[in-house]
Amino acid sequence: MPIWASINFQDSASPGMEQLIFFHDFTMIILTLITVMVGLNMLFICGYKLTNRVLLQEQSIEVMWTVLPVVILLSIALPSLKALYLLDDPFNPNLTVKAVGHQWYWSYEYSDFPNIEFDSYMLPEESSNFMARLLETDNSLVLPSLSQIRVIVTGSDVIHSWAVPSLGVKADAVPGRLNQVMMFISRCGVFYGQCSEICGANHSFMPIKVEVVPMPYFINWALVSN
Ligand code: CUA
Numbered sequence: 001m002p003i004w005a006s007i008n009f010q011d012s013a014s015p016g017m018e019q020l021i022f023f024h025d026f027t028m029i030i031l032t033l034i035t036v037m038v039g040l041n042m043l044f045i046c047g048y049k050l051t052n053r054v055l056l057q058e059q060s061i062e063v064m065w066t067v068l069p070v071v072i073l074l075s076i077a078l079p080s081l082k083a084l085y086l087l088d089d090p091f092n093p094n095l096t097v098k099a100v101g102h103q104w105y106w107s108y109e110y111s112d113f114p115n116i117e118f119d120s121y122m123l124p125e126e127s128s129n130f131m132a133r134l135l136e137t138d139n140s141l142v143l144p145s146l147s148q149i150r151v152i153v154t155g156s157d158v159i160h161s162w163a164v165p166s167l168g169v170k171a172d173a174v175p176g177r178l179n180q181v182m183m184f185i186s187r188c189g190v191f192y193g194q195c196s197e198i199c200g201a202n203h204s205f206m207p208i209k210v211e212v213v214p215m216p217y218f219i220n221w222a223l224v225s226n
Helices: 015-047 051-057 059-087 215-225
Strands: 095-102 105-110 117-120 141-144 148-155 160-164 169-173 179-184 189-193 208-213
Touching: 015 059, 015 179, 095 141, 095 160, 095 169, 141 215, 148 160, 148 169, 160 189, 160 208, 169 179, 208 215
Parallel strands: 095 148, 141 208
Antiparallel strands: 095 105, 105 117, 148 179, 160 169, 189 208
């Protein structure tokens, strides 16, 4: 759940998001080092004219500033590709759900159960079980923890985007096209997300609420709802 005035990511609830947070922190270190080094160098050049000779006419320094960026870029590209392919890994899912974006609400279908499908509208602030402004829904997506879940995402009218930050998941919901995201949710809880593609007047008012429960509870819920 987002926290007011927070500058970090939301607490991660999936191995994929952990990878992404690690990659963000790692890249941030490199970025900070480069900024500091280039900044100091510029200050130095402002003060001393003789740097010109060392920095511009020496053969070895030229080799260095060609090779060093290549090494730095490679060290960013490799973990990036690793995270990308891990997130995209098409393992065998235990459960498949379909999220359809509409103007302006989400609807969910559980393809493994014949009769579970429902719409999910935002709850207004006045409603009784209100928790978070612009994030609460009347029906939330219920999912089991510790299992491989596939979410099929599509749109029915315009492009929406199904995104839950704590789960490290974001997929465009494009009409006439199925996108899929894989997720493994490592703990129980309630996770919030929002439509992340400008889709019209009520773009801000079609939140995503995921309730994650242990598998036996989920099966129970599915049997009751079916
Ligand atoms: Cu749907 Cu933005």
